Amino acid sequence: MDSPVFTPILIMNSILFAITVILIIAERLLVFYGECSITINKEKILAVEGGDTLLNYFAANKIFIPSACGGKATCGYCKIEVLSGGGHILPTEEIFIGRKERQSGIRLACQVKVRNDIEVLISEDLLNAREYKATIYAMEDLTHDIKRVAIKLDEPSRIEFKPGQYVQFKVPGTDEFRAYSIASAPSSANLIELLVRFVPGGLCSGYIHEVLDTNDKINITGPFGDFYLREDSDRGIICIAGGCGMAPIRSILLHLKEKGMPRRLTYFFGARKKADLFYTEELFALSRQFPNFRYVPALSEPDPQDSWTGETGLITHAVEKFIEPGAYAEAYLCGPPPMIDAAVKVLGNKGIAEIFIYYDKF
Amino acid sequence: MELITIFIASIFTHNIALTYILGMCPFIVISRNFNTAVGMGISVIFVVTLATVINWPIYNKILIPNGSELIYYLVFIIVIAATVQLLEMLIEKFFPPLQTSFGIFLPLITVNCMVLAVSLFMVLRKYGFIETVVFALGSSIGWALAIIIMAAIKQKMMINSDVPKGLRGAGITMIIAGLLAFAFMGFAGMVTLQ
Incomplete structure (x- = not known):
């Protein structure tokens, strides 16, 4: 029993124990506010x-x-x-x-x-935000690192949101939440879609990409956010997005599609390679259906085998090229912070006042 | 006489901030505003005295008789952390106005190295209980004095003088600390420890 290692360990633990007990008692007695x-x-x-x-x-x-x-x-x-x-x-x-x-x-x-x-x-x-019990309805790979997650709401069964807002996804088994923009139209109140990009080492995106499966039960809260379509305005709309920034913009587009595309809309989407583009067919089909709508994807580093004939370079170059100065428009931006900062500058040069530029950085 | 020597020496000639260069992070960062520095100083006096008073019997009555001196670093750190927690609760409960003025510094003090240093000096110099109390009180008063003087000088300087751009912030603090240390060295003739 008198080993030179055993006694210190025993004493260390008893001191720790004593301190813990004292602190717990003190907390019981002292921390009470009525x-x-x-x-x-x-x-x-x-x-x-x-x-x-x-x-x-x-x-x-x-x-x-x-x-x-x-x-x-x-x-x-x-x-x-x-x-x-x-x-x-x-x-x-x-x-x-x-x-x-x-x-x-x-x-x-x-x-x-x-x-x-x-x-x-x-x-x-x-205050309108609620907690929803929900079930994963479907999952689908859109690109090598972006997944579409369709979620069916069970309790309550309908969510009311403005196109562009986001919900918080509770990572099961933890108290952590991550925010994802809703990618579906507000009219689809029972079934919402999220776009989740895989972030290496990311807790929630890792969970969604590797663990989550259809029929899993999850919790989400929402809707949140002041990034949403201003419907009382009659200005033209410029949307600029990159990567998962597609989600809120898609919600806005689907909403306007149902309304018959009442306002002129140009959508700039920036990606690196052709493999990073998604919903391309759907968006071009939309632009054939409505002359008011134009889809402009731009690739910054197209592969030779992509045989890309569209815009190249940063998305801000495409904006520079297609938007005429002094346009009567408002802009919705969603993407990584450097892209947003650059785009805000370009739009400012085109004479669009900052109060008409709405953005969501992530 | 011995006690008075320890008290005076730990405040002036052996000032823990200016002679031993301990507790520098808060000394440099929290010395921007006079009132804040006073709050921080008072909290340090409380915590250091209390933690050292608790550490003395634990070291001398529990660790030494059991031949477990080698874990005293660990024990001291834990005791300091617990003391700060306890003090925070007491202040919150009984002196709510104090909580807003200096309670917010308490969690920062847990990691102030001078708190640990005072307990280690106590071991190194083999102080008795009364000597330990006096030494802890003196050291912490010395540290509080140093940070309060520093804050007063910096506050005055901010208003009245044009500090060169490259020296603003930590740079000028270091220079002032150096000059202050020289000033405190002037007390060296008065008393010395060991």
Whole structure:
């Protein structure tokens, strides 16, 4: 028993045990805040036992604030406006919240602990978000790294969303969520489609590509996002997308198709090789059906065997070429951040004001 | 007399920030604003004193009699982390206004190396219990003093002087720290430890 290794290990463990017990007892005795109330938008009041974060109370009360990191203050999605009772902004939040937002009381819901009565504002759109139990209806490879996932909603069975919005996919067996734009038309309220690109090492995309199968039961929450088709406008529409940015744009296109394509629409899609293009037939068929619609795919590095005759180079070159200056249009952009930044610049040069450029970076 | 020597020496001549260059991350980063530095300083005084007072009996009454001194690094780190947790709960419960002003620094202190250093010095110098308390209090007051002076100087400098672009931020902090260390060396004639 008196070995020089055994005693230290025993002592180490007993000290750890003692400290853990003390901390647990202390938490029981000390961390108790009594009944607190959370007032949402000055009307709805939640009565809760204090001590946990706002995000967790919202989740427990079926209010779905978007959050991809599960409350670790690493994604910065769960921004809400705290009117009173939130305390001082924490160092963990500072990187996500700009000076202007700070003044209007924007906080990360996952970092605000409820210790007293608290008043918050949540946009109506978020209050419309629900949790859906759903079943995987079909899966299909569109390119070597993009999968189409069709999801049938079971409970509730219908989702109401604006074309361009996204849902959060809960990775089964974890508390992690990942956001995916809906690629189907809002009229298909029971069966929605997502496009998922495989990201090496990505938790959710890895799960969807390698584990998920038809008839699996999953949970999604939504709809979220302020990237959606502005239907009260009569401007022409410029859509620019790359990779999975196809998803929200496709939703917008399918929606407008049902409406008879009332507005002039040009869709620029950027990819590397011909093998990265998908829905090409469907989109060209659409452009033959509606003279108002034009599809312009551009390849940045076409393979010689692609025998590509369309646009080459970055997608911004195609935009530069096809859009006349001073166009009466609004733009919907979805794709990787460098592409969006470049496209916003090109559109700005063409005289499209920034308030008419909507984008979704991922 | 011995205790007074330890106290004075640990604040001035053996200042833990300026002579031993310990606890530099918060010393450089959190010294931008005077009030914040005061908050950080006070939290450090609390945590260091409390953690060292807990570490002394654990080391002398548990580890040594059982011949397990070799794990004292591990034990000290765990005790410090637990102390900070406990302190955070106590402050949240009984002094909510303090929570907003300096409670947010507490988690940062867990990884402040000067907290561990004070416990290690206690072992190295074979202090008794009362000496340990005085030494911990003195060292942490010394560290708080250093960061508060630094913050006051930097705040004044921000308003009144034009710091060369290449030196702004950490650069000028290092230079000020060097000058401060010289100033503290001036106390060296007063008292010395060992």
